[in-house]
Amino acid sequence: MTEHREPSIQVPEVAVASMNATHAEELGLIERLLAALDDEDAEAARAMAEDLAAHVQEHFSREERLMEQYGFPPYPIHKAEHDRVRPLVAGACAAADDAKGRAALARFLREEFIPWLEHHVATMDMATAHFLAMQGVE
Template sequence: MPTRLSLTWNESMEVGNAIIDSDHKETVALLVEAADADDAELPALFARFAEHLRDHLAREEELMLAFGFPPYPVHFNEHERVRRELDGIEERLARGNLALARGYLTEVVPDWFINHKNTMDSATAAWIRRQGG
């Protein structure tokens, strides 16, 4: 059964980098779509969300490397943790654990996303701006 997610994109979610902000806007849209999916749609929409998130994390890492972001290893390791988490959720979802995937989308990801955006992503975007990017 779908769970209505109370996360909507707004300007307070922007970090001031066009690439990151565009990705974040799409992340929120795909997250809401997957969280609102019925049981039949959930596996495909979760996979779409997870693919986007992995691509987004990779784009952030490219930016960090291109602009010499000093705490890159810390930010990268957090991305690696999220990728491992996504892998585990996808494995369980493939075995039919819809409740775990739905709980991840509605309870874990929104809190992580806002915290990550407010800390690591904001610091990354600020560094890139200071470097002229």
């Protein structure tokens, strides 16, 4: 086991508890995946990369269903941002089969996806949750 210097990843709380739960779950998955990648535990990393890819898709889709259901006006903008990031996550996670892909995945998570997620939650998710909470979504 190597020492993990990962500061625990945090995103701001939004006004909808179920969205916060999804975000916390996803951050946990990312932290465990990074630990497996750092440990060069290929088997675990592959499995967790698959879990993360599925989690991100469902995370985005659930927000989109809620926005549609409650008629959130900027829905297309929020969805477009999800749709831009979806293939990046899917591609990076699918590359976890070989060592080079796993190194690229660790880099992608640390340098692109985590900073993106922090910003996305603080902006689009924050505004969306504010609107949904006023419609009684928890």
